Amino acid sequence: MKYFKLTFERICLLGLLLCASGLRALLAWAHWPLLNSDEGTMGIMAIHIQHGERPIFFYGQNYMGALEAYIAAFFFEVLGSSIFTLRLGLILLFGLFLLCMYLLTTKKFALFIVLLLSLGSSAVLARQLSALGGYAETILFTVLLFLLTYQLICSSIGGWPAKRLALYACWGVVLGLALWCDALILPWAICSGMLLLLFCWREASKGLALLGGLLLGALPLISYNIGAAPGQDSWSVLIGQQGSVPLTLPTILQQVKGTLELSIPTISGNPFCHVDELADIKVLGFAPSQPATLQCHVLGGAWSLLYLALLLLSVSAPLRLIYKELVACHFRPWRLEERTEIARHALLCSLCAAALWTLLLYMRSHSPIDAPAEYARYLICLWVVTPLVVWPLWRGAQWLTNQPIHFVQLKAWLCRGLLLLLLAVLCYGSYETVSEIPLAQAADQQEVELITGLTQHHITHIYTDYWTCNRLAFQSQERIICGVLAGGCTLQRGFHNRYAPYYTTVSQDYYAVYVILSSTGCDMAVARMMQQEGQSYTLFTLNNYSVYQPF
DSSP: OTTOOOOHHHHHHHHHHHHHHHHHHHHHHTTOSOOOHHHHHHHHHHHHHHTTOOOSBSTTOTTSBOHHHHHHHHHHHHHOSSHHHHHHHHHHHHHHHHHHHHHHSOHHHHHHHHHHHHOOOHHHHHHHHOOOSSHHHHHHHHHHHHHHHHHHHHTOSSOOHHHHHHHHHHHHHHHHHHHHHOGGGHHHHHHHHHHHHHHHGGGGGGHHHHHHHHHHHTHHHHHHHHTOOTTOSHHHHHHHHHOOOOOOHHHHHHHHHHIIIIIHHHHTTOOSSOOOTTGGGTTTOSSOOOOOOHHHHHHHHHHHHHHHHHHHHHHHHHHHHHHHHHHHTTTSOOOHHHHHHHHHHHHHHHHHHHHHHHHHHHHTSSHHHHOTTGGGGGGGGGGGGHHHHHHHHHHHTSOOTTSOHHHHHHHHHHHHHHHHHHHHHHHHHHHHHHTTHHHHHHHHHHHHHHHHHHHHTTOOEEEEOHHHHHHHHHHTTTSSEEEEBOSTTOOOBSOSOSSHHHHHHHHTOTTOEEEEEGGGOOHHHHHHHHHHTTOOEEEEEETTEEEEEEO
16 A cells, blocks of 8 residues: 555546436436336346356346346345346446546546546447446446457567456456447457557466466357357347348438437437437436427437547548657567557557447448447447547647647647537536436336336236236335237237246236236237136226236
């Protein structure tokens, strides 16, 4: 402790981390955003882990790891199971992400980046507080990979062999865990790995430590896939869910349009022109979806173009400097200072390449066509390149004495104005989100009343829609279990059941109850089905649900 000095900068960092965690803890305590069935599934997994089960993947998705469920199980063991404790692990992971982003950046600029990432729109904060699996871990592991890569490059001259072996092993463990959790990290892992290979290829013998760490981190993934049935291995399941998108000009234009007008603005914190394709379940907050007006199209497109322009501008200077350094050092070995400088610039270019690769993969998928705002979560790793996007404005805001005074003043004030505007926009998004807390509490109270009403009628087995099913199962602590019905009014059973034993139990109960959202207009279909099955029933209403209880 004698080497640790509590400087003003570290006090500011600690304050920002506490404020960021406090904001998210406040929202989680108020049950914002509204719990959905995917989160409910994660909570159910955590409960089952407490009871001795050891799931490898998110129920029903054999490619996304269950790390969040294990973290939630720890908090459940200490503080009891609830929506708040389910989300505590996400708050912890995001706090570590902010700390790593600070370490990846430098000086006062790093504090400003932490401040920006501490804020956000309802769509951004909802992604940070929804235990959907994979996302919170992926952004943390992405930053860790680049931090470890940079540390290995800069310490390769005169570094301690034992320390470097440990760093290589840690790099492998982080990559293995990341691949188990979510394949979203692949472009970032490849770019950081290429950077490591480029600078540290002479240490190929230490690759055994990296490989050992990789096998250890990916052990759950490997153990499942060794015995997986044909077509049920993680890669086949993942590829099977992607679908194919025709390579036609109208399709490409639609993909570009969805990405620029909605996906990039949504994931990067634009709080205006809110769109939520799943508005009924409040997955992105309680703000009403706005119509696709010309103003929203223009705003979204301008936001994305500025975002991409700043991202590319931030690496133009590093590319030039790398070229100059390579030419200067062509006929002699690099000194440590030169190697460190080149590594820093190469790291920036590698981050930019990973971001552009991610955008390209996303743009060519079905996501920007089907639900560009909802599926913007697949771009969550773009948060890692926030320093690159903001750096040209930060740099431009500095006074440059080698330029004409009028040009300097105009450029500096313009960049300062844009930085303040960005900060104000994100502050507004955070304020708007906090203002939704009363709506979240009211919605949660309705959920409690629904569970209480079902319990009072001694209802334990129900058929209902997917977005209600596991949400109720988790909130009722599995006192109510469910089987999922297909969408629409077909009432097809056995559809999209995450946890198969639930459906098995419900389907064996002749008196299982139908709990149907009144807004679906399926009352006639349910009544006709009950008549065909020769069942008499009692019909009553609980909140927004019609309840058909056979007797």
